[in-house]
Amino acid sequence: MSAAQSVPATPATAWERIELQRNKNRPTAKDYIPMLFDHFIELHGDRYFGDDGAIIGGVGRFQRMPVTVIAHVKGRGLEENKASNFAMAHPEGYRKALRLMKQAEKFCRPIICLVDTPGAYCGIGAEERGQHEAVARNQLEMMRLKTPIVSVVLGEGGSGGALGLAVCDCLGMLSNATYSVISPRGFASILWKDASREKEAANSVKITAEDLCRFGICDAIIQEPMGGAHRNPQLTSEAISAFLKESLKKILEKPIDNLPETRYIKFRKIGVFEEGQE
Amino acid sequence: MLEDLFGKVKSRVGILGEGDDGGKVSVPEDMMFKCPRCRRVEFMENFAVAGKVCPHCNYHSRLTAGERLEITADSGTFQEWDKAMKSLNPIDFPGYGEKLRELEEKKGMNDGVVTGTCSIEGQSCVIGVMDSHFMMASMGSVAGEKITRAFERATEQRLPVVFFTASGGARMQEGIISLMQMAKTSGAVARHSDAGLLYITVMTDPTTGGVAASFAALGDIIIAEPKVLIGFAGRRVIEDTIKQRLPDDFQSAEFFLQHGFVDLLVERSAMKKTLGRLLRFHNAEEVRL
Numbered sequence A: 001m002s003a004a005q006s007v008p009a010t011p012a013t014a015w016e017r018i019e020l021q022r023n024k025n026r027p028t029a030k031d032y033i034p035m036l037f038d039h040f041i042e043l044h045g046d047r048y049f050g051d052d053g054a055i056i057g058g059v060g061r062f063q064r065m066p067v068t069v070i071a072h073v074k075g076r077g078l079e080e081n082k083a084s085n086f087a088m089a090h091p092e093g094y095r096k097a098l099r100l101m102k103q104a105e106k107f108c109r110p111i112i113c114l115v116d117t118p119g120a121y122c123g124i125g126a127e128e129r130g131q132h133e134a135v136a137r138n139q140l141e142m143m144r145l146k147t148p149i150v151s152v153v154l155g156e157g158g159s160g161g162a163l164g165l166a167v168c169d170c171l172g173m174l175s176n177a178t179y180s181v182i183s184p185r186g187f188a189s190i191l192w193k194d195a196s197r198e199k200e201a202a203n204s205v206k207i208t209a210e211d212l213c214r215f216g217i218c219d220a221i222i223q224e225p226m227g228g229a230h231r232n233p234q235l236t237s238e239a240i241s242a243f244l245k246e247s248l249k250k251i252l253e254k255p256i257d258n259l260p261e262t263r264y265i266k267f268r269k270i271g272v273f274e275e276g277q278e
Numbered sequence B: 001m002l003e004d005l006f007g008k009v010k011s012r013v014g015i016l017g018e019g020d021d022g023g024k025v026s027v028p029e030d031m032m033f034k035c036p037r038c039r040r041v042e043f044m045e046n047f048a049v050a051g052k053v054c055p056h057c058n059y060h061s062r063l064t065a066g067e068r069l070e071i072t073a074d075s076g077t078f079q080e081w082d083k084a085m086k087s088l089n090p091i092d093f094p095g096y097g098e099k100l101r102e103l104e105e106k107k108g109m110n111d112g113v114v115t116g117t118c119s120i121e122g123q124s125c126v127i128g129v130m131d132s133h134f135m136m137a138s139m140g141s142v143a144g145e146k147i148t149r150a151f152e153r154a155t156e157q158r159l160p161v162v163f164f165t166a167s168g169g170a171r172m173q174e175g176i177i178s179l180m181q182m183a184k185t186s187g188a189v190a191r192h193s194d195a196g197l198l199y200i201t202v203m204t205d206p207t208t209g210g211v212a213a214s215f216a217a218l219g220d221i222i223i224a225e226p227k228v229l230i231g232f233a234g235r236r237v238i239e240d241t242i243k244q245r246l247p248d249d250f251q252s253a254e255f256f257l258q259h260g261f262v263d264l265l266v267e268r269s270a271m272k273k274t275l276g277r278l279l280r281f282h283n284a285e286e287v288r289l
Helices: A014-021 A029-036 A077-087 A091-106 A124-128 A131-144 A159-163 A184-191 A195-204 A209-214 A233-252 A256-268 B002-017 B044-049 B065-072 B096-107 B141-156 B172-194 B235-242 B253-258 B268-281
Strands: A038-042 A055-062 A065-072 A111-117 A149-158 A170-174 A178-180 A220-222 B032-034 B041-043 B079-081 B113-120 B123-130 B161-167 B199-208 B221-224
Touching: A014 A178, A014 A184, A014 A195, A029 A055, A029 A065, A029 A111, A029 A233, A055 A091, A055 A233, A065 A091, A091 A111, A091 A131, A111 A159, A124 B235, A131 A159, A131 A256, A131 B172, A149 A159, A149 A233, A159 B172, A170 A209, A170 A233, A178 A209, A178 B172, A184 A195, A184 B172, A209 A220, A220 A233, A256 B172, B032 B044, B041 B044, B065 B113, B065 B123, B065 B161, B065 B268, B079 B141, B096 B172, B113 B141, B113 B268, B123 B141, B123 B268, B141 B161, B141 B172, B172 B199, B199 B268, B221 B253, B221 B268
Parallel strands: A065 A111, A111 A149, A149 A170, A149 A178, A170 A220, B123 B161, B161 B199, B199 B221
Antiparallel strands: A038 A055, A055 A065, B032 B041, B079 B113, B113 B123
């Protein structure tokens, strides 16, 4: 076997990929936005309560086309992460996202969401301001939007917090990204009463990009460079860009008015059960 | 009165104590209700007479789907849909298939959600009831599909939906497939709403996690039973995150009423009447002078 063949581009197990996601040099949405979009202008606030640093939103150009960009913000280092709350958004973050998405629909701009979060924040303020309602509302409204929505999971696709930006026409995942109903740690803690078994949980609950493609949830795997996105952020960004271009082109070929219907059908099909006999 | 109390205990203990456990006195579990809210103890009999509401603190405890339908639907009007639908094991999670078959056998039901049509105070509607006695009524493929079909059929038949929610959240054992049921059910609610139809959520104990964060939060009118638990994240998760103890009433129905996420609290004894009235208010045929 040649050397090139013996080193796979993407590690085999979910756990190894999670370790790669945790590499301190892994590019974040803040690194990708200037590479993917020209003249990005950030727009702040949900108009009700505040501005959530965990989600960044704004307008920019993707290959000359105006688009709305919404992304979870992972920081580098403690200062940045304090400002972005480790990408765990409060309700006002989801409400800001929704406000900007509706603005996108009004001005016929496609929406690009970059997903990278451990989950929606769990805390007192989050509950008081209706985290459940904010996440639910985004799903309902995103199902209705008459404008293309393309989401990319950059690293961590954490549960409802990820889904609040991922009800889309087309979902891409970086090759080392994962997307799950709960963190492996939470899973091990709830089902096995032993949080230390998180590695085992990660490898058994089917959270890799390949798994999600098989389930019909993910539409494309965006290949990272050998060793992970941090080895060559520019190359990774180009791969994301190619994915966005191709998916937007495909979506824009069809009538915009049919988008909510096809988006609903995409999610409607997901589920594994048997009808049984009465 | 005290003697009365004792007499009741004695008679039950007597009957059950004569068995083969070597004469050891044991109080049967089904005899007393210990309220998870105020922690006071009450005879099951008194608790049952009160409609399974704690006579001390008014906590509205959990009902089975059958009990809920019995006190909600007009007699003989309930017709169930998709009764035989069963979960499979989409992510091949070890032990899940066996656990399901065991529960199906034991509980006599296939999942924690019952859907169908009925009339409430003479008003036709689609009704859904979640039963926390089956795997905490967690939402996996079966729940997601039954809920989605209920909204789709309500849309086709132009009927309102009344949904009694109760759930621990997404069903972990079905992994990412469960998460997608949130989007799927929310989409079905959107289409029902776009058709101009009424959706009433009744949040019962407990309405949490992925169910609270999807179709349950999207009613035109959101009712909650008093003292029930509602919330996005689990109490322990929040306490671990913020490193402090939370007040007792945190994430209660009253808490969410105060914060604006619940329209009204309704006592179990007044639920049917209130639902009937709301259904009539939203019946287009009644809008005339």
